[in-house]
Amino acid sequence: MIFQFIGQFNNLHLVYTWMTSILSIGLIISSLEDIANRSIYSKTGLLSWKVSRHSSPFFLRGYFSKIFQLILNDQIFQYFLYLKLLLSITLLGLVMGGIISPLVITLLFLLMLLLPLRSQMGLDGAHQMNLVILFGLMIAALAGIDSEISSICLWFIAAELILSYFVAGLNKAFSPIWQKTHALNAIFSTKTYGHETLFRLITNNKAIAFALCWPMVCFELFFVTSLYSVYLCLVFCVVGIGFHLFNAIFMGLNTFLFAFLATYPALFYCVAKINTQ
Amino acid sequence: MCTLITIVFSFLLSLSLLREIPTVSKALGRFSTFMSFIPNWSFFAPTPGMYDYHLLYRGVNHSGEVLDWVEALSVKDKRGPFAFIWHPDKKILKTIIDLTQELVRFSVLVNDNKQICLSIPYLHILNYISSLQHESSIKKVQFMILSSSKLFDYNVEFLSSTHLISLEKT
Numbered sequence: 007m008i009f010q011f012i013g014q015f016n017n018l019h020l021v022y023t024w025m026t027s028i029l030s031i032g033l034i035i036s037s038l039e040d041i042a043n044r045s046i047y048s049k050t051g052l053l054s055w056k057v058s059r060h061s062s063p064f065f066l067r068g069y070f071s072k073i074f075q076l077i078l079n080d081q082i083f084q085y086f087l088y089l090k091l092l093l094s095i096t097l098l099g100l101v102m103g104g105i106i107s108p109l110v111i112t113l114l115f116l117l118m119l120l121l122p123l124r125s126q127m128g129l130d131g132a133h134q135m136n137l138v139i140l141f142g143l144m145i146a147a148l149a150g151i152d153s154e155i156s157s158i159c160l161w162f163i164a165a166e167l168i169l170s171y172f173v174a175g176l177n178k179a180f181s182p183i184w185q186k187t188h189a190l191n192a193i194f195s196t197k198t199y200g201h202e203t204l205f206r207l208i209t210n211n212k213a214i215a216f217a218l219c220w221p222m223v224c225f226e227l228f229f230v231t232s233l234y235s236v237y238l239c240l241v242f243c244v245v246g247i248g249f250h251l252f253n254a255i256f257m258g259l260n261t262f263l264f265a266f267l268a269t270y271p272a273l274f275y276c277v278a279k280i281n282t283q
Numbered sequence: 284m285c286t287l288i289t290i291v292f293s294f295l296l297s298l299s300l301l302r303e304i305p306t307v308s309k310a311l312g313r314f315s316t317f318m319s320f321i322p323n324w325s326f327f328a329p330t331p332g333m334y335d336y337h338l339l340y341r342g343v344n345h346s347g348e349v350l351d352w353v354e355a356l357s358v359k360d361k362r363g364p365f366a367f368i369w370h371p372d373k374k375i376l377k378t379i380i381d382l383t384q385e386l387v388r389f390s391v392l393v394n395d396n397k398q399i400c401l402s403i404p405y406l407h408i409l410n411y412i413s414s415l416q417h418e419s420s421i422k423k424v425q426f427m428i429l430s431s432s433k434l435f436d437y438n439v440e441f442l443s444s445t446h447l448i449s450l451e452k453t
Contacts, residue, residue, distance in 0.1 A: 035368065035369065038369075038371075039369070039370070039371040039373070039374055040374065042371035043371055043374045043375055046374070046375060046378060049414070050410070050411065050414030050415075051411065052375070052378050052379075052382070052407055052408070052411045053378065053407060054407070054410055054411075056410070057403060057406045057407045057410050058403070058407075060403065060406070061403050062315070062316050064316060119320065122319040122320060123316070123319065123320075126319050126381070127377075127378050127381040127382055127385070127404070127407070128374050128375070128377045128378030128381060129377070130373075130377055131322075131324070131326050134322040134323070134324075135322070137320065137322070138322060145288060149284075154285055155284065155285055155288055158285060158288050158289055158292065159288075159292075161292075162292040162295075162296070165292075165296055166296065166299065166322065169296060169299055169300060169324060170322065170324040170326075171324075172324075173299070173300070173303055173324035173325055174324055174325060174326045174327070174328055176303075177303070177325040177328030177329050178327070178328040178329070180329065181328055181329035181330065183329070183330060183331070184328060184329070184331075189327070189328075189331045191434065192331060192333035192432070192434060193327065193331045193332065193333065195333070195432040195433035195434040195435075196332060196333065196334060196335045196358075196432045196433075197335045197358040197359065197360060197361075197432075198332060198335050198336075198358055198376045198380070199332055200432075200433075202361075205433060251367075254367040254368070255367045258362050258366045258367070258370045258372075258373055259373075260366065260367055260368055260369065260370045260373075261373075263367075
């Protein structure tokens with residue numbers, strides 16, 4: 007049954023449909039959140055263009071400066087946030103109808119590039135993962151979903167997923183504050199990413215901090231092994247879903263849930279290719 | 284074509300990995316605009332976010348009287364019940380964290396007040412503070428960033444110089 011489940015991800019259309027569906031739901035949420043915060047991109051906001059434009063000489067001088075001025079200025083940029091929402095909804099609607107539109111994906115990718123181009127401040131890992139997926143998806147859609155290139159794109163997305171967990175795990179494993187399991191206590195003590203109940207639980211019982219910290223580091227470090235077996239892949243992915251749900255519920259990292267889960271079909275494809283043929 | 288795509292993907296993956304090496308990351312910093320598109324996967328590590336940041340400001344009126352500190356941006360005591368699906372506050376909180384960390388990092392690095400005052404995070408915050416609605420008697424503003432958490436008491440992370448309020452408003 008497990009082999010059957012993973013085996014069906016040999017079908018490129020199925021993989022891209024799942025990936026695009028989950029991605030577009032996450033993009034709709036993040037676009038709505040960006041629109042709710044559009045004032046930070048205004049003239050009087052925390053990330054106004056009149057300051058941001060001084061962050062790179064490309065924005066001030068040279069051939070492209072006028073283009074950047076045109077597309078990244080406060081007013082136009084806020085319209086782009088609405089356009090991003092519209093395209094995300096369109097992407098979901100089309101994929102529900104069985105269409106993966108290269109045009110919509112390319113436009114979305116270009117719009118998503120504008121955010122870090124204007125300012126990297128306030129962007130998170132979910133945005134980075136969305137960019138990775140959209141880049142792969144764009145090339146696959148342009149080349150054709152049934153093409154060999156679209157298969158390479160899935161390998162790239164799965165590789166970025168594995169790398170993201172591995173790098174995060176490695177940095178934690180060598181960090182003194184994570185080794186002593188103080189990190190979770192510190193994170194949950196904040197209002198930004200913390201949680202009152204979990205903070206009290208972890209503070210009063212060091213065993214809980216240990217039980218949450220090291221399995222998470224091990225999960226991130228050894229996620230790469232999911233490539234070697236269908237069973238391992240399912241175990242790691244179930245744990246991964248739990249991990250991102252936990253982060254969404256207890257840390258408020260809601261958009262990470264969709265951005266990372268959208269990459270799992272790509273991993274299933276790679277695992278199916280390695281293990282079921 | 285497949286070979287070209289594979290090379291591009293391998294290059295991007297290599298950059299994601301290489302930027303984790305501090306010396307290489309420093310060198311890659313020269314291409315900051317391009318590197319802003321390359322993922323940085325070291326979430327919450329090696330040092331996680333351990334503080335909440337509070338942005339405060341105070342005004343100086345025309346007679347030179349310094350007014351009390353006022354909170355411009357702060358963290359809500361509790362996230363909403365649906366924050367697992369809808370959490371727009373996260374964006375502004377992350378922006379304040381990024382601006383503060385970059386400002387503190389830069390101020391330690393250059394240790395020159397003039398350069399600090401011209402840095403991008405400093406100007407972003409100053410622009411925001413000076414654009415707030417102030418009493419007409421207020422001529423100058425100063426901002427401060429405090430950090431705190433349940434484990435750590437309030438600490439001044441950064442204290443700005445005093446600046447004339449910009450006359451240009453929206």
